[in-house]
Amino acid sequence: xxxxxxxxxxxxxxxxxxxxxxxxxxxxxxxxxxxxxxxxxxxxxxxxxxxxxxxxxxxxxxxxxxxxxxxxxxxxxxxxxxxxxxxxxxxxxxxxxxxxxxxxxxxxxxxxxxxxxxxxxxxxxxxxxxxxxxxxxxxxxxxxxxxxxxxxxxxxxxxxxxxxxxxxxxxxxxxxxxxxxxxxxxxxxxxxxxxxxxxxxxxxxxxxxxxxxxxxxxxxxxxxxxxxxxxxxxxxxxxxxxxxxxxxxxxxxxxxxxxxxxxxxxxxxxxxxxxxxxxxxxxxxxxxxxxxxxxxxxxxxxxxxxxxxxxxxxxxxxxxxxxxxxxxxxxxxxxxxxxxxxxxxxxxxxxxxxxxxxxxxxxxxxxxxxxxxxxxxxxxxxxxxxxxxxxxxxxxxxxxxxxxxxxxxxxxxxxxxxxxxxxxxxxxxxxxxxxxxxxxxxxxxxxxxxxxxxxxxxxxxxxxxxxxxxxxxxxxxxxxxxxxxxxxxxxxxxxxxxxxxxxxxxxxxxxxxxxxxxxxxxxxxxxxxxxxxxxxxxxxxxxxxxxxxxxxxxxxxxxxxxxxx
Numbered sequence: 151x152x153x154x155x156x157x158x159x160x161x162x163x164x165x166x167x168x169x170x171x172x173x174x175x176x177x178x179x180x181x182x183x184x185x186x187x188x189x190x191x192x193x194x195x196x197x198x199x200x201x202x203x204x205x206x207x208x209x210x211x212x213x214x215x216x217x218x219x220x221x222x223x224x225x226x227x228x229x230x231x232x233x234x235x236x237x238x239x240x241x242x243x244x245x246x247x248x249x250x251x252x253x254x255x256x257x258x259x260x261x262x263x264x265x266x267x268x269x270x271x272x273x274x275x276x277x278x279x280x281x282x283x284x285x286x287x288x289x290x291x292x293x294x295x296x297x298x299x300x301x302x303x304x305x306x307x308x309x310x311x312x313x314x315x316x317x318x319x320x321x322x323x324x325x326x327x328x329x330x331x332x333x334x335x336x337x338x339x340x341x342x343x344x345x346x347x348x349x350x351x352x353x354x355x356x357x358x359x360x361x362x363x364x365x366x367x368x369x370x371x372x373x374x375x376x377x378x379x380x381x382x383x384x385x386x387x388x389x390x391x392x393x394x395x396x397x398x399x400x401x402x403x404x405x406x407x408x409x410x411x412x413x414x415x416x417x418x419x420x421x422x423x424x425x426x427x428x429x430x431x432x433x434x435x436x437x438x439x440x441x442x443x444x445x446x447x448x449x450x451x452x453x454x455x456x457x458x459x460x461x462x463x464x465x466x467x468x469x470x471x472x473x474x475x476x477x478x479x480x481x482x483x484x485x486x487x488x489x490x491x492x493x494x495x496x497x498x499x500x501x502x503x504x505x506x507x508x509x510x511x512x513x514x515x516x517x518x519x520x521x522x523x524x525x526x527x528x529x530x531x532x533x534x535x536x537x538x539x540x541x542x543x544x545x546x547x548x549x550x551x552x553x554x555x556x557x558x559x560x561x562x563x564x565x566x567x568x569x570x571x572x573x574x575x576x577x578x579x580x581x582x583x584x585x586x587x588x589x590x591x592x593x594x595x596x597x598x599x600x601x602x603x604x605x606x607x608x609x610x611x612x613x614x615x616x617x618x619x620x621x622x623x624x625x626x627x628x629x630x631x632x633x634x635x636x637x638x639x640x641x642x643x644x645x646x647x648x649x650x651x652x653x654x655x656x657x658x659x660x661x662x663x664x665x666x667x668x669x670x671x672x673x674x675x676x677x678x679x680x681x682x683x684x685x686x687x688x689x690x691x692x693x694x695x696x697x698x699x700x701x702x703x704x705x706x707x708x709x710x711x712x713x714x715x
Contacts, residue, residue, distance in 0.1 A: 151641045152279075152611055154217040155195070159206035160251075161187035166674040168659060174637035176652045177645045177674075178685060179661030184672030185645050188661065189615060192216070194249040196279055197272025200257035211252045218245040218278065225610050228277045238264050247271060281613045282596040290570055290583060290599065297568040299599070300553060302606040304529035311525060312564070315518040319562060322511035329504045343494040346487050349473065353484040356465055363470070363477045366463045374456060383445050391438035400438065403431040519565035526566055527555045533602060540598035540632065545625035546591065548575035551599075570599075590619025594629065601632045604639045611641040618648040626650035631713055649689035649703065653710035658682050683707055 155168040162184045168177075179185050190204055195216040205212045220226030221243040233240045240262045249271070250258045259268045290296050301308055332339075392398040410424035466477065473483040530553035537551040550573040558567045571580035572595060574587065587595065593614050600612060614633065618626055627650045634654040636642055646652055658677040677685055684694045686703035693699035 151219050151223075152216060152643070153219050154215075155188075155191060156213075156215040157188070157191045158213040159209040160191055160212040160214065161204050161206060162663065162672045163187050163191075164206065164673075166661075166672065168674050169657075169676055170641070170643065170659075171657045172637075172641055173656035174634050174654060175641070175643045175657045175659065176655035177643065177659050177661065178647070178652050178689060179672075180663060181647075184661045184663060187672070188674070189613070189645065192279070192613065193281075194251065195247050195271065196275030196281075197259070197268050197270070200249070200251040200255070200268075202251060202253055202255040205251055205253045209253070211250055214249045216247045218247065219243055220245055220278075225277050229274055232270075232273060232277075233261065236266065236270060238262065238266070247274070277610065279611045279613060280600075282593045282600075282615070282617070290596075293568060296570045297563060297566075299570070299603055300526060300529055300533060300555075300568050303533050303603055304525055305606070308522065308525045308529065311518065311522050315515065315522055315564060316562065318511065318515040318518050319560065322508070322515045325504060325508045325511055329501065329508055332501050332504065339494050343491060346491040346494060349487050350484070350491055353469065353473070353480070353487070356469055358466055358469060358477060358480055358484075360478065360481060363463070363466050366459055366466065370456065370459050370463060380445065380448050383441055383448065387438060387441040387445060390434055390441065399434050400431060403427055403434055407431060515560055516565070519560050522564045523555060523557070523566050526564070526568070530555050530568075536602045537598045540601055541595065543625075543628045544594045544598060544632070545621040545628075546574075546594060549573065549595075550576075550580075551595075552580040554580075590616045590621070593617035593619070594621075597629065597632055597636070601636050604636050611643065612636065613643045613645075615645045617644060618646050618651050622648065622650070627709075630654035630710060634710075634713070647689065649686040649706060652689060653686055653706045654713070658685065660685055 151172055152170050154170065157163050157166045157168075159165075166184075166188075168188065177185055177188060187204070191214040194200060194214050219242075220229055226242045229245070230240070230242055238261055246262055248260045248263075249268075257268060259266050259271050261270070261274075290299055301312070388394075388396070388398070390399045392401075407424050407427035410420045410427055414420040414424055469480045470477055473480045534551045534553045538549070541549040541551065552571045552573055554567075554569045554571065556567045556569070558565055569582070571582055572587065573580045583592075583595065593616050597614060597617055617633070618629055621629065626648045629648075630651040630653060633642055633644055633651065637656065644651065644655070652658060659674050660677055660681075661672055661674050663672045675681075683700060683703045686707060687696070687699040688694045690703055690706070691699045
């Protein structure tokens with residue numbers, strides 16, 4: 151909801167503060183008083199193009215500030231998400247939108263004191279305000295908006311069926327894409343399957359094992375230098391424990407121990423040293439045993455020839471070049487290739503199975519689309535009838551709204567084309583909204599549609615300009631009643647010349663023009679009860695001091711108050 155608009159130095163307005171409220175707000179004033187500038191100010195807040203000619207003469211710039219309160223509303227949630235995407239800090243309970251237009255044509259925009267492009271204001275404006283006037287685009291100008299309006303009017307039954315249809319449609323299209331991929335890539339899959347079979351066959355035949363490459367490298371190294379290794383181990387064993395009676399480590403340690411034991415009889419300190427010599431002898435015997443075992447193993451290494459090992463290494467290296475680069479990756483590829491080959495070999499079966507699924511999914515989607523078409527057609531008839539009735543009460547007795555639901559190819563939103571059109575008089579061909587209608591007629595048409603749709607969705611703020619053009623009397627009262635009805639669920643702001651419309655407002659603002667001999671300026675005041683009656687009298691007859699005129703205005707206001715209860 152717009153709570154307040156502050157205007158400075160815009161056109162004839164030096165400074166004005168519009169205190170707006172929920173429900174029906176009406177803006178009145180004499181011709182040329184500045185009502186158009188207020189709509190211009192609002193347009194600037196909604197991202198419309200700035201015009202330096204609108205800056206008040208002699209002033210460097212014009213400023214417009216708007217205060218919105220959006221917390222707890224659907225529109226607030228949408229706006230909040232967009233502001234978050236834009237990286238802005240904001241408070242939906244007091245969202246301030248500002249626009250400055252300099253006399254040189256430069257324009258600046260901000261949201262909550264943070265600079266933003268005017269395009270962002272236009273995006274927010276689409277979610278916050280709907281303007282119906284002679285120069286404005288129709289709210290239901292697009293086929294998408296017309297479909298959404300009809301679907302909202304159709305209610306929960308269509309909502310539920312649409313949820314089913316969307317799931318069915320998505321499943322059908324996903325299956326269609328999958329089938330197209332399988333069919334389009336059938337040749338490539340055959341080639342890939344052949345390559346995979348060769349790879350799997352080669353890998354299965356080689357059967358590489360984890361760590362085998364390192365094991366073979368070590369074994370090859372040993373076999374290549376086997377004689378040198380044997381010589382070293384044999385000499386080491388001979389030095390520790392000689393089998394030819396030569397002096398060795400064991401013999402020397404034994405002699406050392408015996409000498410220390412003999413001397414310990416005279417010096418106790420030698421006893422500990424004798425024990426250490428005994429321990430070293432024990433360790434030397436263990437070492438001799440290990441060397442003997444290793445020498446025996448080296449004799450067995452010759453059971454597998456170096457040629458065999460080098461040949462196996464060549465096989466492993468070839469696999470690593472093709473499927474590696476590491477042996478672990480080769481082994482992992484073997485498993486992956488086997489699974490992929492299984493998938494490729496079953497692709498033909500998948501195509502057959504998927505075709506059957508696709509047919510079933512298509513049948514279900516088409517059946518649901520047909521049910522949706524039936525619900526939409528029924529809702530279209532109700533909507534057309536309700537809006538046509540409203541149009542007749544709004545001084546358009548020959549007008550008929552036509553809501554067409556025609557068959558189309560199934561899409562994300564069903565299998566229908568929706569077109570809302572107007573037949574201006576009996577026998578006239580229906581034409582798109584906005585074609586062949588005046589600005590005032592367009593406003594009334596949209597008022598009728600908005601009133602009928604009011605209970606089907608969360609509404610933003612509505613602004614109507616020239617909604618009363620070309621009507622008066624009883625028809626004007628009907629317009630006022632319908633604006634008041636719309637204001638039960640949304641904020642409505644109306645610029646009007648008719649007292650019959652203004653009388654139904656909850657909040658009445660008057661634009662006053664004054665002239666000091668040099669400059670003309672306008673101000674906006676909020677009217678209390680007595681002032682409202684006087685303004686209504688002025689609008690009815692121009693006789694604000696006539697008792698008869700005031701009585702007539704008071705009677706009109708009381709009538710409107712009773713109707714609003």
